[in-house]
Amino acid sequence: MKKKVLLMGNHDTGSGKTSMRSIIFSNNLASATSRFGATIDVEMNHVRFLGSLVLNLWDCGGQETFLDSYLASQRNTIFRDVGVLIYVFDVETRDFERDISYYIECLDACRKNSPEADIFVLIHKMDLVTGGKRERTRAFELKKRELDKYSGSTPIKMFGTSIWDETLYKAWSRIVHTLIPNAPLLSSHLTSFAKICSAIEIVLFERTTFLIIARSGTSTGDLDDVIPPEAGPDSDPNVINPERFEKVSQLIKAFKVSCSRMQEQFHSMEIRFPNYTAVLELMTTNTYVMAIVADPNVQTATLRLNIRLARERFEELQAGSAG
Amino acid sequence: MRPRQMRPSTRPEPDPPRVPSAKSLAGSKDPHRRKILVLGLRRAGKTAIQEVVFHGMSPRDTFFIEPTFRVSKEDVNTIIPLQLWDCPGGMPVENLDVLLDAFSTLVFVIDIQDEYSHAISKLVHLMAMVYTVHPLINIEVFVHKAESMSEDYKIDNFRQLQERVYDETIDHPLPLENLQITFHLTSVYDHTIYEAWSRVIQKLIPPLAALENLLNVLCSNSGLSKAFLFDIKTLTHVAADESPPDATTYGLCCEYIQTLLQFSNLYKYPQSSRTHQPLPPPQLTSTHTPSSSIPARKGTQPLSIPNSKTSRPPPANSTHSSAPSTLSNTSVDLDPADSRVWSTSSVRLKPQTTLAYWEITNQLSLVALIRSETYEASQGLIDYNVTFFRKAIHRIVDIEKAKWPSGD
Incomplete structure (x- = not known):
């Protein structure tokens, strides 16, 4: 069984999509991910999970020029047959408005092309929020409330994540869990x-x-x-x-x-x-x-x-x- | 192999080799604490090192440490009581309110990325001062922030720095080369900083020879290929057996302990449900049935695993069969170490190594590497030997504790 998994998000500086993918699926340590360069266009990976389940990971580069082309010329290729869409936000983003406008467009494109797709939102780099657990929860809730406004009728699962602690595993295990039928x-x-x-x-x-x-x-x-x-x-x-x-x-x-x-x-x-x-x-x-x-x-x-x-x-x- | 009695219980404790003279300690409040002075230039990483090793700070968070402005003293209890003096960067030692001979060790931190000629001249100046008042002090130079350089480059730099220091001491009018100086290449991002502190602290542990001897006996009797006695709070090893140390092994053992410590917090159940276990260690049931007719000679004989190459049967007085009867022997003194449940763990690696862990005291743990086949064949025997090792360590710790003033 094959499932297409889209990893998306818009960031010029890198929101950490490739880092989290490599930690979960390629046995990299969090400290090794600082060496990664920016993802150009789309990197495709096949990951075998539980033997016969193949995850077809589309790691989509987050720079705006790429996003514009995903939403325009590549729209059908990218958003067709999507099993899971994972949209990544940087918690410390400078331009949340712009992030949201891309998010709405991607959400829309995904729902039109693959109505069956499960959609997850990760508020990433939670480790950058200064303070303790309470501050992080508050920052997450704030972003979540904001995003819920644009998520439409179907509720979307959101997780606050960081590659430096277990939250990343929490989010990803919930994601892959939806792919295991029994x-x-x-x-x-x-x-x-x-x-x-x-x-x-x-x-x-x-x-x-x-x-x-x-x-x-x-x-x-x-x-x-x-x-x-x-x-x-x-x-x-x-x-x-x-x-x-x-x-x-x-x-x-x-x-x-x-x-x-x-x-x-x-x-x-x-x-x-x-x-x-x-x-x-x-x-x-x-x-x-x-x-x-x-x-x-x-x-x-x-x-x-x-x-x-x-x-x-x-x-x-x-x-x-x-x- | 003749079973030997574990020695430290009978052996008198050797005198600590280098205690600062009583006179010099008169002025300080904690004369029983070995004092370690941490010096170095500004932003060399002095406070970061101590936060990571002694307070478990995540290395990534050390970036945000504020500069130290006054001397801070901190008590650290490992197998012996220590006191760390963290000094502001660039503070002249003359400003300390005690004499230099109050310290057992001087740790000097140099940032490897810096233009280190200034640091070296400072170090040599310090050595000259120390030479006149306290020539027996241990000088430990941490060439720090090694993570910033590639493998080859940092080794080159490390060597170069050592040569520079050596050249300067040769040129110095005082015979500074007679001072005891050790260099360590360190980084808070890996185990090298724990390794360096281990070496620093080991020089201050009076019963080190006894501990090492115990580990050697345990290793040879139980077929362990490498054993470390760890202080789990600081992740430093207070002693290791005599087999050549290797950085990867030590690093893995460190991470093993860290993993276990974090694991232990995941599930919390009231300990009362699992207190006293009247049964002998369960693994012993795999050995032969006890022949009660053979009384054990003493409760203090570790058993040895027959060497697999020679496959010589063990001598009669240390056969497997005597093991359970030894335990049930009432002459074994009932110290609290027996009634407590000590944590144990093992990790099987492929193809051939097993990592094993035993809690020895509340603060010390034994971590060993064993060939998997040895461990699987004689796990009960090894566990049994470890109980003797634990008793011996408890004795040593008690002797050391007796030297501390009450209240520690």
Whole structure:
């Protein structure tokens, strides 16, 4: 199955489209992206995701001359058969008005040519907002409210992102999640698998990108389902960090890059902390599974054995998921 | 291989080699803290280094650090108590309110991108001053901001700078070449700054030889190819085994610990549900059944893994079978280290290495590289040996702590 993914946004200075693409799909570290030059015209990439799903990434250069030509002469080629449109804004933009006018035009072109397309908006470079989390949330809300006015009848999912933290993984896993047709089925299987393992939580990641595909504990397959409301730091020891999946994605991805410097490849990991045990292991050829267990009597070896036994079933499920 | 008793528990602690004389410390408030003076020209990166290593600041944020205007003192507790003195750039040392001989170490930071002749003349001037009052001080030169240059170019610059300093000391009327000076090429953007601090701090740790010896014994008995004892708060390693160090390995171990530390905050469950585990370490169940008829000789014998090349069976008194009975032996003293659940972790890499992590004390952790086949075949045994290593480290730490005044 092939899906066309458009990465767009208008910026003369570079809003970071190529950087985020390379971090998610090419195992680059955030610090390595400063070397990237501007994208000229459109760079096309085929990325294999979950084995049989091919993402056809169109990384569209953001300079105005290019945008003008996308909207005029190339309009049909660019905006036809789009599966996902990802429109990127720079949070610190100098000319928001102009950004919006291009955004409206792109949105319009996309809806006319590919009415089925899912549309996402990323407010990028959130790390440039000075202050803490509250300031960033406020800056994001401000932009979101502004953009909602122009987004038309259908609601558009928006994320504040930065290549320097887990927000990038959050946004991208929500994006690819829309491309996995049987996510609810995977979730329900993970939920029963978690029961078998006495695990608190079992999460499935895609192997190369480490984006979350599914997790236990949700009935609908929606990743944001039943996440406990965010509390103040350390207010309640039982609150699970709501950003944990993205954090794991980010941590393991960065660690994988470090391992490759040793001429070795990351393969599996197990951790026994005083308060929980985690096992991260290959599930199928294209996925990693992470099991979190709080019961101290559950041994990592048992978890590994269970994972090995579940492997065949999940291979079958996943073959169905990528169709 | 004959099992040996872990030595440091019985060995008297060697005297710290270079304690500043009591007289010179009389004026300062914390005589037990080893003092490190950080100097350098303006904007060399002195404060940034300390923020990154000792406060975990993200290297990217160091760009926004305000210049330091007054001397700031900061207490750092690693395996020994330290005190860092961060000085404003270009401040003459004469302005310090204590004498130079109060310091154990002098860290001099030079920005590699700068026209460094001024920095060098400042350094040599400083060396001349130090020579007259405290010739035994450790002088550590951080050639900093190495990330700004390409690999070859920075090595060239580093070498050139060292030669320049050496030439100047030769030309100096005082025999400055007798001072102990070490150069480090550092950057806050990678592990080199942690490596440099490790070397600086290691020179101040009195029981370093004991720690290294312990690591060597552990490595040879457990088939580890490299082991570091890390201070997890500062990511410096307080000791390593004697196998040749290599920067990539150290860097990977650093990142491993960082990853684990961040992982530990992701899920929070009340620890009360997982407190005392009466069972022996679970991995031991994979060894043979205990033969209770053989009493263990002492509770302090690490077991050795038979060398895979010679495949010699281990001596009778250290067979696998005696392991569980040793643990259940009531003569083993019940120190708190036994009842606590210590974090452990392992990462399997392909094709052949396993990274393993053991929490040793609240502040120290052991990170080792092991061949995966060794780890898989004798994980229980290695874990078992580590419990002895942990006990020995706890003893050393307790001895060191006893030297600190109460309240630390």
